[in-house]
Amino acid sequence: MISEIFNIEFFHPSAYYIIGGLLIPLLKGRIKQGFMLLLTLLAFFAVVNMPLGVYGIYEFLNWELTFGHVDKLSKVFAYIFTIMGVIGVIYSIHVKNDGEHLAAFYYIGGSLGVTFAGDFLTLFLFWEIMAFSSVFLVWYRKIPSSVDSGFRYLLWHVLGGLILFSGIMIQYSVSGDLSIQYLPFHGWWPTDLQSLATFLILIGFIINAAVPPLGAWLPDAYPAATVTGAVFMSAFTTKTAVYALIRVCAGSEILIVLGVVMAIYGVVYAVLENDVRRLLAYHIISQVGYMVAGVGLGTQMAINGVVAHAFCHILYKSLLFMGTGSVLYATGTAKLSELGGLYKTMPRTMIYTIIGGLAISAFPLFSGFVSKSMTLAAFSEEHYMWAFMCLMLASAGTFLHTGLKVPYFIWFGKDRGIKAKEPPWNMELAMIIGSLFCIGLGIFYKPLYALLPYPVHFEPYTAYHTWETLQLLLFTQLGFFLLLKKLWCANTISMDTDWFPRKGAKVFMWFINKPLASLEYNVIGECYEFIIQKPILRVASWFKWVDTVIVDRIFSEIANLTLMWSRKLQAIQSGQIQHYAMIMVAGVLTVIFIGIILP
Amino acid sequence: MNLIEIIDKLRTQKVKKFAYGLLVLLILVDFIIPRHEIHFFGDKIPGFWSVFGLISCALIIIVSKWIGQLWLMQDEDYYDK
Numbered sequence: 001m002i003s004e005i006f007n008i009e010f011f012h013p014s015a016y017y018i019i020g021g022l023l024i025p026l027l028k029g030r031i032k033q034g035f036m037l038l039l040t041l042l043a044f045f046a047v048v049n050m051p052l053g054v055y056g057i058y059e060f061l062n063w064e065l066t067f068g069h070v071d072k073l074s075k076v077f078a079y080i081f082t083i084m085g086v087i088g089v090i091y092s093i094h095v096k097n098d099g100e101h102l103a104a105f106y107y108i109g110g111s112l113g114v115t116f117a118g119d120f121l122t123l124f125l126f127w128e129i130m131a132f133s134s135v136f137l138v139w140y141r142k143i144p145s146s147v148d149s150g151f152r153y154l155l156w157h158v159l160g161g162l163i164l165f166s167g168i169m170i171q172y173s174v175s176g177d178l179s180i181q182y183l184p185f186h187g188w189w190p191t192d193l194q195s196l197a198t199f200l201i202l203i204g205f206i207i208n209a210a211v212p213p214l215g216a217w218l219p220d221a222y223p224a225a226t227v228t229g230a231v232f233m234s235a236f237t238t239k240t241a242v243y244a245l246i247r248v249c250a251g252s253e254i255l256i257v258l259g260v261v262m263a264i265y266g267v268v269y270a271v272l273e274n275d276v277r278r279l280l281a282y283h284i285i286s287q288v289g290y291m292v293a294g295v296g297l298g299t300q301m302a303i304n305g306v307v308a309h310a311f312c313h314i315l316y317k318s319l320l321f322m323g324t325g326s327v328l329y330a331t332g333t334a335k336l337s338e339l340g341g342l343y344k345t346m347p348r349t350m351i352y353t354i355i356g357g358l359a360i361s362a363f364p365l366f367s368g369f370v371s372k373s374m375t376l377a378a379f380s381e382e383h384y385m386w387a388f389m390c391l392m393l394a395s396a397g398t399f400l401h402t403g404l405k406v407p408y409f410i411w412f413g414k415d416r417g418i419k420a421k422e423p424p425w426n427m428e429l430a431m432i433i434g435s436l437f438c439i440g441l442g443i444f445y446k447p448l449y450a451l452l453p454y455p456v457h458f459e460p461y462t463a464y465h466t467w468e469t470l471q472l473l474l475f476t477q478l479g480f481f482l483l484l485k486k487l488w489c490a491n492t493i494s495m496d497t498d499w500f501p502r503k504g505a506k507v508f509m510w511f512i513n514k515p516l517a518s519l520e521y522n523v524i525g526e527c528y529e530f531i532i533q534k535p536i537l538r539v540a541s542w543f544k545w546v547d548t549v550i551v552d553r554i555f556s557e558i559a560n561l562t563l564m565w566s567r568k569l570q571a572i573q574s575g576q577i578q579h580y581a582m583i584m585v586a587g588v589l590t591v592i593f594i595g596i597i598l599p
Numbered sequence: 600m601n602l603i604e605i606i607d608k609l610r611t612q613k614v615k616k617f618a619y620g621l622l623v624l625l626i627l628v629d630f631i632i633p634r635h636e637i638h639f640f641g642d643k644i645p646g647f648w649s650v651f652g653l654i655s656c657a658l659i660i661i662v663s664k665w666i667g668q669l670w671l672m673q674d675e676d677y678y679d680k
Contacts, residue, residue, distance in 0.1 A: 479656030
């Protein structure tokens with residue numbers, strides 16, 4: 001590809017997305033579609049051909065910016081991001097809105113930029129590109145609730161970005177070095193300046209990883225996004241954050257607790273959720289919980305498990321979002337309370353979605369099984385039994401919702417006689433590719449294991465481990481059918497931690513409009529009038545009196561005097577030359593007379 | 600036979616009975632399956648994960664719904680009020 005043509009070792013795959021993407025609005029029809037697909041494939045092959053090493057170092061002011069830090073960890077994430085780029089672009093290739101394509105391209109480019117960043121400043125730059133491009137995937141849905149969700153999404157990410165940036169600045173002032181380093185955070189709160197820097201960087205990362213209580217933006221924004229936008233969003237933001245956490249914060253114990261809480265938190269909310277895409281969004285939180293917990297554990301096996309899980313997760317979660325997105329596309333709704341009986345009209349979409357559901361549930365022979373089990377085994381090996389039990393419980397919950405509840409209530413359940421048909425060919429093709437990956441990785445897992453950052457000494461398909469998983473999942477299924485009546489959904493939403501900012505903003509606005517405005521109007525306004533306005537008016541009226549009565553009178557009196565004298569003088573202005581001569585003679589005589597008399 | 604017919608064939612009582620049989624088989628085989636590298640006490644007990652799965656499922660549904668109805672679930676226009 002380009003790197004070979006120009007004989008350069010490293011060609012940044014983001015360039016295809018960020019610079020190449022600019023040409024999309026200039027092209028039309030099939031050529032545009034082909035060009036978009038070509039860009040995504042070129043980016044993928046740029047990653048394939050990429051040698052390990054450090055490239056793309058630029059001097060900027062006093063800093064050294066590194067755009068191409070390539071090691072096994074960054075490469076495996078770049079692989080999955082570029083694969084997801086191909087699948088996502090196929091799924092969305094029919095979309096007419098160029099803005100939406102550009103937003104997706106910049107979003108993917110941003111996540112690849114973060115992946116290869118060698119210093120915190122470069123990371124931050126691409127971090128912000130991701131936030132500001134992905135928000136358009138929400139806004140382009142063009143309904144009022146999406147506009148609101150988009151603004152909330154942006155506010156969360158701006159907050160996260162600022163916290164991250166302040167951490168980076170403190171880190172720079174402490175160490176004088178901006179390169180991305182391994183900075184694990186130990187304990188629960190910062191104790192000195194260095195740990196404050198690490199703490200702030202960690203907070204910046206976990207906001208993007210949607211760790212509660214800072215993760216409510218995710219189930220708010222993703223279901224509000226466009227059909228195709230949500231597919232991209234499900235893949236990049238949280239996994240980029242997981243990558244950053246591995247790079248900087250692996251082994252921070254606080255993450256184990258946060259991750260386990262996340263895994264269960266997502267499952268609990270998924271029970272209550274009526275909107276399918278929001279249910280899946282809560283399951284992103286749950287699945288990222290496994291990853292965050294694994295990063296917190298930080299052993300080689302755990303990190304391998306996390307990376308493998310992120311890899312598989314992007315594929316099955318995007319497949320699930322594609323399947324449910326197709327349902328939204330075909331029926332106009334994503335609410336379980338309005339869906340049912342679709343197996344007669346959309347059976348193929350059902351198959352793909354169930355494959356995604358089985359993969360996320362870690363069913364043997366599906367991709368989740370070979371990745372999730374590695375993280376779980378790492379916990380069991382380190383004897384974190386409470387964490388292990390909680391994560392197993394969350395596994396049951398995952399199958400319960402994504403593997404059972406979602407397919408059951410959309411394709412079976414109550415037949416509502418909805419008229420629908422299978423989605424367009426490109427959407428279906430993307431789902432087929434996703435399904436093949438979900439099954440393929442579950443069977444041929446060795447190539448994936450070879451990509452992982454550390455050597456793998458783990459075999460997922462042992463007899464007992466397979467049996468243990470089958471028992472857990474199939475008895476969950478029994479529980480599902482026994483308690484089916486309890487799972488029917490109503491038109492409700494669930495309060496999340498964004499209750500505080502959302503209701504808080506309402507209270508704030510009420511405070512501004514009611515007490516503060518009336519305080520300003522009734523108290524400060526009155527005080528102003530009595531203390532400043534009235535005295536000033538009084539002084540002004542005194543000046544006016546001085547002006548009219550004294551100053552003006554002086555002038556008018558002078559004028560009157562002048563007028564009077566002029567009139568008197570007028571009497572001697574006869575206009576006859578003899579009179580003037582007489583007056584002149586009289587004047588001269590007077591002067592002479594005075595000259596004689598006075599001395 | 601198309602996809603819809605296959606799905607309809609699978610939705611019968613016979614398949615349901617077969618599934619229950621499978622569950623029993625799962626527990627029975629767990630008595631004889633070879634175990635290795637045991638780290639967790641539950642791994643020594645036959646059928647542990649079956650019970651764990653069933654209880655987890657029930658726990659998640661019942662506790663979540665309880666918290667939801669008590670507190671978390673609101674009308675869709677909750678934030679607009």
